[in-house]
Amino acid sequence: MAKTIFHIANSRGNVDLGWLKSNHTFSFGNYYNPERINFGALRVLNDDTVAGGKGFGTHPHDNMEIISIPLGGGLKHHDSMDNIAVIQDGDIQVMSAGTGIFHEEQNNDQEEDVHFLQIWIYPNQLNVTPRYAQLTLDKSARHNKLQQILSPDANDQGVWIYQNAWFQLGDFDKGSQVSYTLHDKNNGVYVFIIYGFAEVEGQQLHTRDGLGITELDDLKISFIQRTEFLIMEVPMNF
Amino acid sequence: MENIEILVVGKHEQIMKTIIRLIDAKTQWKGHAASTVEESMKLAKSFAFNVVLLGAGLTTAESDDLRSSFTVPVIQHYGGGSGLLFAEIYEAIGK
Numbered sequence: 001m002a003k004t005i006f007h008i009a010n011s012r013g014n015v016d017l018g019w020l021k022s023n024h025t026f027s028f029g030n031y032y033n034p035e036r037i038n039f040g041a042l043r044v045l046n047d048d049t050v051a052g053g054k055g056f057g058t059h060p061h062d063n064m065e066i067i068s069i070p071l072g073g074g075l076k077h078h079d080s081m082d083n084i085a086v087i088q089d090g091d092i093q094v095m096s097a098g099t100g101i102f103h104e105e106q107n108n109d110q111e112e113d114v115h116f117l118q119i120w121i122y123p124n125q126l127n128v129t130p131r132y133a134q135l136t137l138d139k140s141a142r143h144n145k146l147q148q149i150l151s152p153d154a155n156d157q158g159v160w161i162y163q164n165a166w167f168q169l170g171d172f173d174k175g176s177q178v179s180y181t182l183h184d185k186n187n188g189v190y191v192f193i194i195y196g197f198a199e200v201e202g203q204q205l206h207t208r209d210g211l212g213i214t215e216l217d218d219l220k221i222s223f224i225q226r227t228e229f230l231i232m233e234v235p236m237n238f
Numbered sequence: 239m240e241n242i243e244i245l246v247v248g249k250h251e252q253i254m255k256t257i258i259r260l261i262d263a264k265t266q267w268k269g270h271a272a273s274t275v276e277e278s279m280k281l282a283k284s285f286a287f288n289v290v291l292l293g294a295g296l297t298t299a300e301s302d303d304l305r306s307s308f309t310v311p312v313i314q315h316y317g318g319g320s321g322l323l324f325a326e327i328y329e330a331i332g333k
Contacts, residue, residue, distance in 0.1 A: 027325040037325060044321065060253040062294035062318030100250040100294050100318060122316060127295055 002216035004201055005039070009208035012047070019054035023047040025192075025210055039190050039212040040236035041163055044120030047208060049113050050075070055106030061097035065121040065161040067150065068093040068105075069169075069230070071194060073114030079103035083132045087116075090139050092149050094159040098128035117192075117230070122238055123162040135159050142169045144176055146231070163238070168231040172198075172223045180219040180231055188214040188236045196227025241268045242331060243285045246315070247278050247304060248293020253318045257293065260320050267327070275303045282308070289330040291315040 013024035013031030024031045025045035026038055037043075043064075050056075055076070068075065074088040079095070080102040087093045088108075095101060107114045135158065141147045149158040150167035158167070166183055182189065191200050192210045199222045200211050213219065214236055221229070244261050246269055248254050254271045261269030270285060272278040278290070290312040292301050305312045311330040316322050 028321050030324065032325050032328050034329070037329070043316070059320075060250075060256050060318040062248075062250060062253055062316075063314075064317045064322075097318060098294070100253050102252070120317065120321070126314075 002201055003214045004203060005212040006203055007036075007210040007212070009206065012208075019051045021049040023208065038122075039234065040188050041122045041165060041234040041238045042119070042190055042232055043122055044118065045190075045192065045210065046118040048118055049115050050105075050107045051113055052107055052109050052111040056104060058102050058104045060100060060102050061095065062100040063123060063126050064097045065123050065163055066095045066097060067119040067121070067159070067161070067167070069117040069119070069149075071115040071117065073112055073116075074108035075114050075116055076106045076108040077103060077132075079132060081130060081132060085134055087134055091134055091136050092159055093134040094132070094150070094161055096123065096128055096131045096162055098123075098130045101130040117194075119232070121161060121163050121165055121234060124164065124235075124238060125162050128162055133159050137169070139171070142171045144172055146170050146178060146180060164235050166233040169229070170231070171228045172221075172226065174223055174225050177220060177222045180221070182217055182219075182233055184233075184235070185217055186236065187233050188212060189216070189219055190232045190234065191219075191221070192230045192232070194228040194230060196223065196229065197225040198223050198227045198229065241266050242289070242327070243268050243270065243287045244327060245270050245272060245278060245281060245285070245287045245290045246293055247272045247274075247290065247296060247300075248315075249273055249295025250293065250318075254293060256319060257291070257315070257323060260323055261327075264324070275300055275307070278304060279307060289313065289327060291326065294318060
């Protein structure tokens, strides 16, 4: 029997700095909740909104796999490896911070907000050489089917990271269903509803709700309304 | 109330400076930086550390040495900034 942990959207740690509004599913920065540290190798799931013309100044990272998924607007990235890029809705960005990297992220627009998910996964190797990658995804490829956007394999679909994790995005119509089979039965799955209303393992999930599920081989999701969502399969022991 | 003394061991000088600055900004937390096992043990003679954080760039042998040299919690620090730092320390000191 699968075990679940439900994180309703309004139970997340809320931060409002004016220029930054963020909801943290797990403890992050000054938000500390000992009941909300991680879900296996998934350590950070931040739902960020950055005001026009604003952003995160230069700051460091090390030993973490950092994935950004824009949901609206554009985010400009500049790092200490001289990568300069803008990611927009439909893109995915990944950094393996490894031995250390500095970067800044700014809203690419002076007026409109940028919305994005920032996800951190514990790496399966420490002190790797830092790397950066981004990919533009075909959004039509996730309509009523799962689109793999991340894996551990550089030759597989999507970006890759140093961890046995797989991410899928989906955009499903009302009344449809989908099944997901885990790559590794020792992994768990975290389902995050970007927008919509769905039912997963008997739990109804609305916009920005999250559900962690362990001890399962297959997952079935039913869509009560049109729903955009993210599935993150991650190791529970790493 | 006594300070929480925190030793951070790592090789990336700029990241170490950032981590020490973040620690020192917290009331009653005091950060100390070292880049080698030898430096760590020297500092341990002067300060009663409550927790030791292992930063980026240490070899497995260095991390193992540090884990076996201290009786207080010795934990791997991930992320290199403020994101996870405070939760890691709170968990280590049992808050």
